[in-house]
Amino acid sequence: MILNSSFQFFSHCRYLNVLKEDDSLCRQAQTSGTFYLFHNLSPFLQKVGEKYFVPQLSAAEIKRILEKFKETEQWIEKSVLIGCSDEHIPHFALDLGALEKSVIESQLKGSFTNLQKALFVVDGKDSPLLASAQSLLQWHNSHQYCSKTGQPTQRNTAGSKRVCHASGITYYPQMSPVIITLVSDGSRCLLARQPSFPQGMYSALSGFCDMGENVEEAVHREVAEEVGLEVESLWYSASQHWPFPSSCLMIACHALVRAQQAEISMNKLELEEAHWFGLEEIMEGLKRQPRSAKQNDGSFLPWFPPKQAIAHQLICEWVKQQTSQLA
């Protein structure tokens, strides 16, 4: 069983790699693949009852939509490869942003939904795929020209790179490494608010890695910069691709500071509030939704990022660790 699933995984990875390298094979794969649709970077969703689905369309369905607009199937070449099924059915993402949105929506009975909303309403297994598809489409949008020669760049069929034939430079999709750290003093954890956060929401500290910095250095620097604390020790938890503002690789860590030196000195340029929270407050906050956090006087009780965000995972891990210490 294990052998079989690892074999499937190897062959899945190899197949995707071949499609990235072989333009003609990838063009052929587009005819049998499935397509996730976007419109100006907003994914297409269908709502059935209270649930949202991300439909996968066939090449034939895409052609039917294009015919409505008297467009040719050449449009399919604008799609980017985003993955494949265990049965080697390739998945592509295609942005039809230049075509009238309402016509596509009424034809396919659904709607193009802002990614920020979409990620939180679709099934958990679909959100990483939507996020990476949108990031790749966005990268192509903003890398149409060579930054050295100013000449247009040409993409390969899979959309895994762009080349400037004048300079010979190959551009690959970029991600920015970002650390996200849940700081603890042993019995409390530190959460903060940026002015741009929704009202009442607190999250772990985060920050872009500087050029040349490693993860440990970035954690030490960000914690010092944002709340004026010295990290004693830190350990890696997990990572996540995050499409906001564009293609971040969130590297999530836990950090410990000395309980005797836990006085927060908040950087007001970056943060609006930063507090230590006890276990009970955290457990209460985890039960709240943005709506239930609102009080009669209009103020908000603290609530935390939803489970799709890696900040949520860090907070849950901290709770587990604290409760196991108490047991």
Ligand SMILES: NC(=O)c1ccc[n+]([C@@H]2O[C@H](COP(=O)([O-])OP(=O)(O)OC[C@H]3O[C@@H](n4cnc5c(N)ncnc54)[C@H](O)[C@@H]3O)[C@@H](O)[C@H]2O)c1
């Ligand atoms: N998934 C999660 O759970 C989660 C939680 C918190 C934050 N985040 C993400 O982490 C990202 C970074 O966190 P932050 O805002 O605290 O970072 P930050 O503390 O480094 O501050 C952001 C500032 O850094 C500068 N900056 C440096 N390099 C940058 C780059 N490559 N791209 C954009 N700005 C750059 C800009 O001036 C920007 O305003 C946010 O965009 C947010 O979406 C995700």
Ligand SMILES: [Mg+2]
């Ligand atoms: Mg920050």
